[in-house]
Amino acid sequence: MVAPTLLEVSKLGCVRGDRRLFSGLDLALPAGTFLQVTGPNGSGKTSLLRILCRLLAPAEGEIKWQGEDIRSLGEEYFTSVTYLGHRHGVKDEFSGIENLRISNALNGIEISNERARGVLERMGLAGRDSLPARLLSEGQRRRVALARLLTCGTKLWLLDEVMTSLDKGAIALIRSLIEEHLAGGGIAIVATHQDLELKTGSIERLELAT
Amino acid sequence: MLRWIVWRDLTLAWRRRADILSTVFFFIIVVSLFPLGIGPETQLLRSIAPGIIWVAALLASMLSLNRLFANDHQDGTLEQLLLTPQPLFLVVLGKVLAHWIVSEVPLVLVAPLVGLQFDLETETLRILLISLLVGTPVLSLIGSVGAALTLGLRGGGVLISLLVLPLYIPALIFGSGAVEASIMGTAPAPHLSLLGAFAIVSLIFSPWATAAALRISVE
Numbered sequence: 001m002v003a004p005t006l007l008e009v010s011k012l013g014c015v016r017g018d019r020r021l022f023s024g025l026d027l028a029l030p031a032g033t034f035l036q037v038t039g040p041n042g043s044g045k046t047s048l049l050r051i052l053c054r055l056l057a058p059a060e061g062e063i064k065w066q067g068e069d070i071r072s073l074g075e076e077y078f079t080s081v082t083y084l085g086h087r088h089g090v091k092d093e094f095s096g097i098e099n100l101r102i103s104n105a106l107n108g109i110e111i112s113n114e115r116a117r118g119v120l121e122r123m124g125l126a127g128r129d130s131l132p133a134r135l136l137s138e139g140q141r142r143r144v145a146l147a148r149l150l151t152c153g154t155k156l157w158l159l160d161e162v163m164t165s166l167d168k169g170a171i172a173l174i175r176s177l178i179e180e181h182l183a184g185g186g187i188a189i190v191a192t193h194q195d196l197e198l199k200t201g202s203i204e205r206l207e208l209a210t
Numbered sequence: 211m212l213r214w215i216v217w218r219d220l221t222l223a224w225r226r227r228a229d230i231l232s233t234v235f236f237f238i239i240v241v242s243l244f245p246l247g248i249g250p251e252t253q254l255l256r257s258i259a260p261g262i263i264w265v266a267a268l269l270a271s272m273l274s275l276n277r278l279f280a281n282d283h284q285d286g287t288l289e290q291l292l293l294t295p296q297p298l299f300l301v302v303l304g305k306v307l308a309h310w311i312v313s314e315v316p317l318v319l320v321a322p323l324v325g326l327q328f329d330l331e332t333e334t335l336r337i338l339l340i341s342l343l344v345g346t347p348v349l350s351l352i353g354s355v356g357a358a359l360t361l362g363l364r365g366g367g368v369l370i371s372l373l374v375l376p377l378y379i380p381a382l383i384f385g386s387g388a389v390e391a392s393i394m395g396t397a398p399a400p401h402l403s404l405l406g407a408f409a410i411v412s413l414i415f416s417p418w419a420t421a422a423a424l425r426i427s428v429e
Contacts, residue, residue: 053293054293055289055292055293055428055429056429057429075294075295075296075297076295077295078293078294078295079295081293082293083289083290083293085286085289086286087284087285087286087289088285088286089285089286089287089289089290090285090286090287091222091285091287092285093221093222093225093226094221094222098221102214102218103287103290105211105214106211106214106215106218106290106291106294106301107294107295108211108294108295108296
């Protein structure tokens with residue numbers, strides 16, 4: 001059985017300032033693929049992920065999602081993509097529940113308080129879900145950000161160094177989240193140096209050189 | 211969706227109330243300095259009142275513009291807003307609306323009160339209120355373009371003033387013109403209509419410009 005290719009990247013190039021980070025990058029990712037992007041600092045891992053979610057314009061090449069150019073898909077593309085970056089996008093003034101509900105609502109998914117509480121409990125934040133995020137530790141804030149993965153329902157996950165400041169338990173949690181996601185026909189592209197040791201899904205590696 | 215953006219920004223502002231108060235107090239203090247400095251010359255005060263109150267409103271709105279996108283940019287929520295499945299100009303419109311409610315409406319409301327120091331008549335105070343009500347959305351809308359363009363720049367605070375204040379000039383002329391007309395006993399309506407037209411033009415164009423500027427700044 002060959003899964004259909006969801007994400008197709010051809011001859012992608014990226015230039016930041018006057019430096020060429022990578023060029024001629026080709027990828028074809030079918031459903032259920034985990035792609036680990038590695039490479040030394042400054043090799044363009046973050047840039048690649050940001051290009052894939054259209055935060056950054058590529059210097060050349062094209063990206064197709066389900067056979068269509070992502071630029072012509074417009075806002076519709078964002079119903080299929082979730083990007084989590086270095087800065088986790090958690091508001092200090094809001095509690096975990098509020099953060100989760102608002103970020104979901106802005107993506108068109110309204111969830112109840114109970115659902116948000118349940119999700120945060122699975123992320124290991126039971127009893128802390130009503131505290132303002134500024135009172136949480138760095139790792140706990142990242143868990144709040146990661147909680148979105150459980151509710152977003154998108155096919156393509158772009159995770160940039162999400163494992164920083166997380167303990168072993170949280171990393172095991174991410175592993176199980178990604179395994180579920182892959183089993184459900186999703187794609188996860190993760191920029192990390194740590195090995196996630198996934199047990200299911202087709203695992204690919206992309207090493208960016210300087 | 212627009213509802214959520216506005217609700218989010220209003221709640222955030224409420225949890226940082228000090229920021230709102232500082233803008234309002236800045237406005238009150240700047241306006242009050244003039245009668246104190248000039249002394250009880252009612253004729254002079256009356257004739258300079260429209261310009262001073264309007265200029266103070268422009269300067270006060272400068273204080274709050276930096277915050278429009280900077281906080282969201284810092285904690286990464288702005289990136290997430292750019293990745294939501296709705297047109298970006300709607301997101302911008304929601305944020306601008308919240309900014310207007312939080313930073314400009316309080317100024318509009320205290321303006322008649324501080325206007326009393328300039329010995330303005332009730333009718334003139336009413337026109338002042340109306341002119342600010344019509345004109346302050348312009349400040350938020352055009353200001354958002356400047357805030358988006360200077361996002362993440364060092365010394366963005368000064369740059370934003372240099373960019374945005376010249377663009378405020380039409381609003382300043384028609385806004386203070388309306389109040390002046392009312393003091394002179396002529397009709398303020400033409401000034402207010404022009405101010406309203408300017409507000410509509412900026413409502414149509416600035417969310418697009420801000421959206422484009424945000425995409426560039428976040429890159």
